[in-house]
Amino acid sequence: MHLARLRLRNFRNYARLDVTFEPGFHLLLGRNAQGKTNILEAIYLLATLRSFRGVGNADLVRFGQSGYLVAAGVVSDVAHEISIYWSRQERRLTLDGRAVRRLEEYLGTFRVTVFCTEDLQLIKGTARHRRRFLDLLLTQTEPDYLSWWQRYLRALRARNALLKQTTVDLVALDGFTRELVAAGQMLMERRRRLVPRVAARVLEAYRRISGGSEEIRLRYQSTVREDFATELVRVRDRELARRVTLLGPHLDDLEILLEDRPAAAFASEGQKRSMALALKMAQAELFTEVHGAPPVLLIDDVMGELDESRRAAFLPLLERAHLARSQVFMTATEESWPKELAPRLIRWRVESGTLKPDRPG
Ligand SMILES: Nc1ncnc2c1ncn2[C@@H]1O[C@H](COP(=O)(O)OP(=O)(O)OP(=O)(O)O)[C@@H](O)[C@H]1O
Numbered sequence: 157m158h159l160a161r162l163r164l165r166n167f168r169n170y171a172r173l174d175v176t177f178e179p180g181f182h183l184l185l186g187r188n189a190q191g192k193t194n195i196l197e198a199i200y201l202l203a204t205l206r207s208f209r210g211v212g213n214a215d216l217v218r219f220g221q222s223g224y225l226v227a228a229g230v231v232s233d234v235a236h237e238i239s240i241y242w243s244r245q246e247r248r249l250t251l252d253g254r255a256v257r258r259l260e261e262y263l264g265t266f267r268v269t270v271f272c273t274e275d276l277q278l279i280k281g282t283a284r285h286r287r288r289f290l291d292l293l294l295t296q297t298e299p300d301y302l303s304w305w306q307r308y309l310r311a312l313r314a315r316n317a318l319l320k321q322t323t324v325d326l327v328a329l330d331g332f333t334r335e336l337v338a339a340g341q342m343l344m345e346r347r348r349r350l351v352p353r354v355a356a357r358v359l360e361a362y363r364r365i366s367g368g369s370e371e372i373r374l375r376y377q378s379t380v381r382e383d384f385a386t387e388l389v390r391v392r393d394r395e396l397a398r399r400v401t402l403l404g405p406h407l408d409d410l411e412i413l414l415e416d417r418p419a420a421a422f423a424s425e426g427q428k429r430s431m432a433l434a435l436k437m438a439q440a441e442l443f444t445e446v447h448g449a450p451p452v453l454l455i456d457d458v459m460g461e462l463d464e465s466r467r468a469a470f471l472p473l474l475e476r477a478h479l480a481r482s483q484v485f486m487t488a489t490e491e492s493w494p495k496e497l498a499p500r501l502i503r504w505r506v507e508s509g510t511l512k513p514d515r516p517g
Pocket residue numbers: 167168169170186187188189190191192193194195215216217218219457487489506
């Protein structure tokens with residue numbers, strides 16, 4: 157799978173960009189604040205409809221403009237044209253020229269895995285980061301996951317709105333509870349099934365990165381212990397008092413343990429970084445296994461921060477991308493890269509919102 161063409165209009169500091177990309181290893185070079193990460197952000201947006209920096213759409217619009225357009229030609233078994241237009245008044249998502257009505261028709265057309273400094277939040281941050289990690293894996297590997305998730309969210313919002321009323325309509329509450337339970341059970345089951353598959357790959361990747369033999373374990377943690385419906389009945393009085401849904405997959409976490417201790421509290425900074433890297437490598441491997449083709453890899457700035465052994469752990473992943481004629485996009489301010497890859501690089505120069513082929517002098 158690869159991104160054959162990228163078109164940006166008023167996206168971040170790009171007024172206008174039209175570029176074609178071959179399969180292979182693309183190195184985006186440039187000084188700070190020139191727009192390297194913005195390119196990766198646009199590519200990630202095409203795959204996930206989100207920014208990996210965790211910002212909303214309004215921040216992606218070029219200063220002083222009213223909307224952005226990000227469009228691409230993507231080649232896998234078949235070729236697709238995808239485009240996203242966003243302004244405060246209008247949102248348009250198209251696949252092969254037609255408006256996308258259901259997101260599951262779209263998600264999965266193009267898959268990426270990003271490696272960036274924010275990944276550390278998977279270890280240090282709140283449960284929300286880890287739920288997102290699981291949800292992204294599931295939406296990109298199980299086509300109906302997203303519609304269950306949307307059903308759950310609708311029921312949760314309706315239920316919370318009811319609980320906030322002065323007199324709660326208990327019949328309506330029961331109705332939304334049934335919907336919440338049906339969709340919630342499905343989500344929990346999928347997550348529970350996914351975690352051991354991810355865990356095995358994380359352990360393997362972690363050992364490759366650290367060269368050590370520490371035990372890293374992932375444990376799915378839910379507020380629901382046995383039966384969602386029964387437990388909701390049990391907490392009903394507390395929910396009525398607190399006016400909010402107190403149980404369910406919206407509160408799940410993925411516990412990450414190093415030698416049986418919570419990583420966030422006990423791991424060293426270096427170990428945390430290696431663990432975050434291992435989680436992302438596991439994600440890329442799982443995509444490859446499920447779809448038979450590696451995702452496009454986006455590597456933002458992280459190479460410079462990694463020591464040689466951690467950088468070397470990337471090599472098998474990059475090699476596989478190369479063999480499968482997939483792509484890697486990596487940003488750097490200078491060439492801090494294992495020399496063995498240098499002959500294969502396709503170099504680009506990024507300067508004030510422009511991207512140009514760069515020939516080493
Ligand atoms: N909405 C926006 N409109 C216009 N310019 C923007 C917008 N958002 C960010 N920028 C500009 O984009 C530039 C930052 O781009 P980017 O984050 O891609 O930098 P970078 O080249 O990756 O730098 P670094 O190496 O420091 O990470 C800054 O000049 C910033 O002012």
